[in-house]
Amino acid sequence: MTELYPDILSLYYTYNYNCLLRTIGELGKKHELEKTKGHIGAQYAYMLEAQELIKQMKNDDKFPDKDAIKARFSKEIEPLMFPTQEKINQVYKCPIPKGDQLDHIKPIATKVTAIEPKNIRIPPPDAPYFTGFFSEKIESVRSSIVLFISNKK
Amino acid sequence: MIFLKSGSSKNDYKGSLEKLRYAKWGAQEMINMNEELARTMKLPFELRPDSLSFLLGLCEGMSYLCFYYMFEDGSNPAVTGENLASLEKEVAKWFFVCR
Numbered sequence: 001m002t003e004l005y006p007d008i009l010s011l012y013y014t015y016n017y018n019c020l021l022r023t024i025g026e027l028g029k030k031h032e033l034e035k036t037k038g039h040i041g042a043q044y045a046y047m048l049e050a051q052e053l054i055k056q057m058k059n060d061d062k063f064p065d066k067d068a069i070k071a072r073f074s075k076e077i078e079p080l081m082f083p084t085q086e087k088i089n090q091v092y093k094c095p096i097p098k099g100d101q102l103d104h105i106k107p108i109a110t111k112v113t114a115i116e117p118k119n120i121r122i123p124p125p126d127a128p129y130f131t132g133f134f135s136e137k138i139e140s141v142r143s144s145i146v147l148f149i150s151n152k153k
Numbered sequence: 154m155i156f157l158k159s160g161s162s163k164n165d166y167k168g169s170l171e172k173l174r175y176a177k178w179g180a181q182e183m184i185n186m187n188e189e190l191a192r193t194m195k196l197p198f199e200l201r202p203d204s205l206s207f208l209l210g211l212c213e214g215m216s217y218l219c220f221y222y223m224f225e226d227g228s229n230p231a232v233t234g235e236n237l238a239s240l241e242k243e244v245a246k247w248f249f250v251c252r
Binding site (some may be wrong): 018 | 181241
């Protein structure tokens with residue numbers, strides 16, 4: 001498990017960050033279409049969520065993509081934060097939802113279900129390679145029965 | 154250590170997803186039998202509830218990762234940015250369980 005731990009941290013932070021970045025982009029598109037609906041407030045709230053994630057990541061153990069994710073945040077989200085906040089304060093004056101009020105990322109509709117594997121221990125009836133195969137135990141049971149029957153006869 | 158990477162063919166991901174679904178079934182079966190097994194023997198590290206939850210979380214996370222890799226190229230017009238965000242959230246959720 002310890003060998004897997006850096007990869008697990010990397011996947012957790014990368015996909016969490018990607019999800020927030022994608023949602024920020026989607027809300028940005030919605031805001032361009034409907035300027036008065038307050039999408040920019042939710043967009044800023046997701047930027048704050050991404051900032052919190054980066055803070056949490058700084059305190060976590062080292063993993064391969066840690067510096068890359070930090071650099072991506074500094075380039076992709078951080079420069080947008082101040083101008084967005086200014087736009088909200090001066091122009092749109094819309095509410096900024098709290099973290100627990102954010103519900104723009106819908107739960108996935110199609111879940112991955114488990115499937116029972118086919119029983120590979122039973123050889124297919126037409127497979128010639130298995131016809132002569134018996135385990136040692138089965139062989140001894142079979143010879144005992146054959147001996148028993150022949151004695152009875 | 155986790156060799157599942159972006160950029161392979163969709164058939165590769167479908168094959169991996171199928172195997173992960175079998176593995177998930179195995180992990181769930183082990184979790185179901187775990188309590189009964191613990192009554193009869195001292196469980197080794199691999200069969201302890203924490204290890205099995207970790208294994209199940211890993212299978213789930215990697216299953217959704219396969220799903221994500223199948224759709225990330227944008228070739229399916231039915232898959233929107235919101236759908237991909239939901240998938241990314243699901244992947245992150247299961248790897249959070251494994252932390």
